[in-house]
Amino acid sequence: MPPNSTTLKRPLVLVGMMGAGKTAIGGAVARSLGIPFLDSDEELVRAADRSIAEIFERDGEAFFRARETEIISRLLDGEPAVISTGGGAFLSEPNRAMINDKATSVWLKADLSLLWSRVRHKTTRPLLRTDDPLATLTEIFEARTPIYAQAQLSVEARPEYSIEDMAQNVIATLSEADLLKEADT
Template sequence: MAEQRNIFLIGPMGAGKSTIGRQLAQMLHLDFLDSDTEIERKTGADIAWVFDVEGEEGFRNREHDMLDELTKRHGIVLATGGGAVIRQENRTHLSARGIVVYLKTSVKKQLARTLKDKRRPLLQTDDPQSVLESLAEKRNALYEEAADYTIETDEQSAKVVASQIIELLDF
């Protein structure tokens, strides 16, 4: 039996990685994992708490370890955190261990999708739009670099995007 391939979803917060990932995994009969959820499960605390106590660097260390662990599995759909691409080693693991799909979205759509979400530490500010614009400036090129495929998610449902991914990957 052929080894099952992995699909890794990357992109900014609010791109739909978790929602689309669940839909995609269901359609392909694969396991769905979310790296942030797995970090919370392992630490017994939510991401905001980890950020508060350990800072962003502490969180990024945990994220790196979790991505290394999860990307070694087979036959999964993995939704990564928006900052997973910051570290070169994470991008290398993702690229080497699966098919990387960049879910691209606009800052305007990110704002709309994350407006009431209090679980995103980087957005707990008076000006989330500026934060999202700054993150996009720093990360968009990294998403592009790591991606095998890029799909725009702004005006499409999770099911439509999942279907597009399946068609692209010829699963």
């Protein structure tokens, strides 16, 4: 699909639970708009030269969250792009304020059963390395949902939607909110 004739007025930050599709949908939105896609988790892994699980294990969650804030700040100061954040990034009040000040936040809102179907077989989710990962995911979901609801916009995920369907729903939501502009040619 050729890039769209519109682009972002400001950076777009996708927030939501692990498994909501932030990376896949973010990449599709960026391709459609012909702009860069950045993943804060990938940037952190590259900077630390170790996996997120290894960072959590070696340095702890507090260390990880501090580095995550630094990475997001740097990404927001760059050119307008679609930015995917880790599931916990938006939980931090300073991160939420920074994101909502410098970018447009969009919550990819997925229900618990959809999230579980996407993450239950993954071994790369350090927060789900528990005796009962579904119970853990449920607790995380219930605690985080009111915080994700503070995003400026939300787009509902459904099992029948493809990545492209979701990307187009995000773009349509941005358009309806007058957050797109004509691209420079």
